[in-house]
Each structure stands twice: as structure tokens, then as C-alpha cells.
Amino acid sequence: VQEYPDRLGQAALDGDWPTYRDGVALPFLLVTETATLQVETEPDLKDGFDQFTAGLQSQGVNDYVRLAESAVQLDEKLISGRYVSHLLRGGQRIVPPYRSQITLQLRDGAWRAVSISSALGNPRWPVHLPQVDAADPENGDPQQ
DSSP states (O other): OHHHHHHHHHHHTTTOHHHHHHEEEEEEEEEEEOOEEEEOOOHHHHHHHHHHHHHHHHHTTOOOEEEEEEEEETTEEEEEEEEEEEETTTTEEESEEEEEEEEEEEOOOTTEEEEEEHHHHHOSOEEEEEEOOOOOGGOTTTOO
């Protein structure tokens, strides 16, 4: 579970569509605090990837740290896990950390996400990062 968010987080930072595409099974289910979204087609997935990576770039994100908290192998082809995401610019958080639950399925020799439940409050696909002021105390200062 740790390798997967590391690999796909780096793909998002690098704009590496082939790596990202290889890590997602279609149809893909995204559950947020405000909506349940199903991404059916590769063009829709690509649009979401492009907009998410553009959001990372526009906010100056240079580190996307996702730390696995737990994992359970349900069978030889299915894993469920939890991780917390940190989006950083110059070592400082730009949004509060948020948790996600992921289900990975082994398909064609690769682990691919079939669903993610996230604490983000996005009502639609593609996911947009909230704009957060760097001085916002909700960002949390690890020095404090």
C-alpha cells in the first residue's frame, strides 16, 4: 500500500500520465465527503489527471507525501489500505493533511486502484485542490 501512493503521487507531480493511467482501473470509484463519483472512460480519467496536476503546479506543490497507516490483504488480488496525504510547497503544508481509504486490485500483473474514499470535499470530477492561505492555522505548523 505504501508503494502505490508513492508511485502515483510522483506521477502526478511529474505529469507522468502513462504511470498514472497504469495505476487506475476503469471504472474507478471516488467517494468524497460530498459526492460519489464514477470515472468510466480513459478520456475522463485523463481530464481529471490533467486538471489535478495543473492544480498541483499552480499552487507550487513540490512534494506530495502520502503515508500508509494500515493495509489488509483481503485475498491474493485485493488489498484495502488507509493513508494520509500531505501537499507541500517548500516544506510547508498548503492544505491540511487528509485521509483516504484505497482499494487496490491486481489486474494484468499490476496493482490498480478501483476505488478511493477521501476526506476531500469535492462534489465533482475532476478533483480540485482547495486554495488555502499559507498563513492559515488549519495548515498546521510542524514546528509548533
